[in-house]
Amino acid sequence: MASHSHKRTKLGVIGAGGVGSAVAYAATLRGTADEIAIYDIAGERATAEGLDIAHGSMFASEAIVYGGDDIEVLRDCDLIIVTAGARQKPGQPRLELAEANVKIFEAMLPKVMEVAPETMLMIVTNPCDVLAIVAQKITGLPTNRCFASGTTLDSSRLRWLIANKAGVAIKSVHVNIIGEHGDSEFPVWSSANIGFVPLDEWTTHGERVFTDEVKAALGEEAMKAAYRVIEGKGSTNYAIGISAARIAEAILQGEQAVLPVATQLKGYYGIHSEAAVSLPSVLSYNGVERVLEMPLNDEELQKLKNSADAISASLASLGY
Numbered sequence: 249m250a251s252h253s254h255k256r257t258k259l260g261v262i263g264a265g266g267v268g269s270a271v272a273y274a275a276t277l278r279g280t281a282d283e284i285a286i287y288d289i290a291g292e293r294a295t296a297e298g299l300d301i302a303h304g305s306m307f308a309s310e311a312i313v314y315g316g317d318d319i320e321v322l323r324d325c326d327l328i329i330v331t332a333g334a335r336q337k338p339g340q341p342r343l344e345l346a347e348a349n350v351k352i353f354e355a356m357l358p359k360v361m362e363v364a365p366e367t368m369l370m371i372v373t374n375p376c377d378v379l380a381i382v383a384q385k386i387t388g389l390p391t392n393r394c395f396a397s398g399t400t401l402d403s404s405r406l407r408w409l410i411a412n413k414a415g416v417a418i419k420s421v422h423v424n425i426i427g428e429h430g431d432s433e434f435p436v437w438s439s440a441n442i443g444f445v446p447l448d449e450w451t452t453h454g455e456r457v458f459t460d461e462v463k464a465a466l467g468e469e470a471m472k473a474a475y476r477v478i479e480g481k482g483s484t485n486y487a488i489g490i491s492a493a494r495i496a497e498a499i500l501q502g503e504q505a506v507l508p509v510a511t512q513l514k515g516y517y518g519i520h521s522e523a524a525v526s527l528p529s530v531l532s533y534n535g536v537e538r539v540l541e542m543p544l545n546d547e548e549l550q551k552l553k554n555s556a557d558a559i560s561a562s563l564a565s566l567g568y
C-alpha cells in the first residue's frame with residue numbers, strides 16, 4: 249500500500265454496535281484506510297471491538313485499528329461513518345426514534361468537528377437521508393462532504409436477487425434503487441440491464457424472465473429485505489458494513505467510482521428541494537464530486553419527487 253505519493257488515510261466509525269463493528273471489520277479486510285478508529289460512548293464495547301478486529305489483522309490489511317470512548321480517537325479523521333443511534337423499542341414509532349437520533353447528533357457532532365475539522369461525514373444511522381441533512385445543518389458542512397450511504401445497500405440487495413434469478417454474476421447486473429432509503433425508494437427499471445441486454449429482453453429457455461409482475465415482486469423484496477433479516481437475527485449489519493466500507497474506499501482512494509448515495513437535491517431534475525435523496529454519484533477525494541442525472545421516465549421522475557417530499561416532510565416534523 250505504501251507509495252511515495254500515498255497520504256495516510258484515517259477512517260472514523262462512530263458506534264461500536266452491530267453496524268459500526270461490521271463497518272470497521274469490512275474496512276479492515278478491504279484495506280479501506282490506513283487507520284480505523286471506532287468511537288462509542290460504550291467504551292468497553294468500542295475498545296473490545298477494536299481489539300477483536302485488530303487481532304486478526306495479520307490476515308487482513310495493514311490497517312491500524314482501535315476503539316474507545318474518548319472523542320480524541322477521532323482526531324484528524326478524513327472520513328467518519330456515523331452509525332451511532334438509539335435502538336428501536338418494540339412498538340416505537342419511527343418519528344420518535346428519529347427524534348432520539350437527532351438529539352444524539354446535536355450533542356455529539358459539534359464535539360466530533362472540534363477534533364476532526366477537516367472530516368467528511370457519511371451518515372448510516374436511520375433515517376439516514378433525513379439525518380444527513382440534520383448533520384449538515386449542525387456542522388455547516390456542504391452536502392458533498394456530508395451525505396448518507398442511502399440506497400447503495402438497497403441496490404446491492406436488488407442486484408443479488410436479479411443475479412440469482414438470471415443465473416449471472418452479480419457484478420454483471422446493472423440497476424439502481426434510488427430515492428429515499430425507505431418506503432418510497434424505487435428501482436430504475438427503465439435502464440436496468442444484464443451485460444448490456446435490457447432486463448425486459450432477458451430470456452431463459454426462450455421465455456422472458458423479468459415480466460412486470462416479477463420486477464414488482466423483486467423490487468418489493470429488495471425494499472423489504474431488511475425485515476426478513478431482522479426477523480431472523482434482530483438487526484442487519486454485514487451487508488451495510490461492507491456497503492459503507494465500499495463507499496468509504498471510493499472516497500479515500502480517490503476512485504471516481506459511481507455509487508448511489510444521498511445528497512441534497514439542489515435542482516437536479518428540476519427538483520428544488522432541501523431533501524437528500526440517493527442518486528448515482530461520482531465519489532472521490534472531495535466526497536460526492538458529482539451527482540448524475542440518470543435517464544428517468546415520467547413515472548420514475550414522479551417517484552423521485554415523492555421520495556423528496558417524504559424526506560422533506562420528515563425533516564419538517566423534526567424541526568429541520
Ligand code: NAD
Pocket residue numbers: 262263264265266267268287288289290293331332333334335352356371372373374376397398401429483484485488
Ligand atoms: P446498536 O444499538 O447495535 O449500536 C448503536 C451504538 O450507538 C451503540 O453501541 C451505542 O452505544 C452507540 N451510541 C448511542 N449513542 C451514542 C453517542 N451519543 N455517541 C456515540 N455512540 C453512541 O445499533 P446497530 O444495529 O449498530 O444500528 C445502528 C444504526 O444503523 C441504526 O440507526 C440502524 O437503523 C442503522 N442502520 C442503517 C442501515 C442503512 O442502510 N442506512 C442499515 C442497517 C442499520
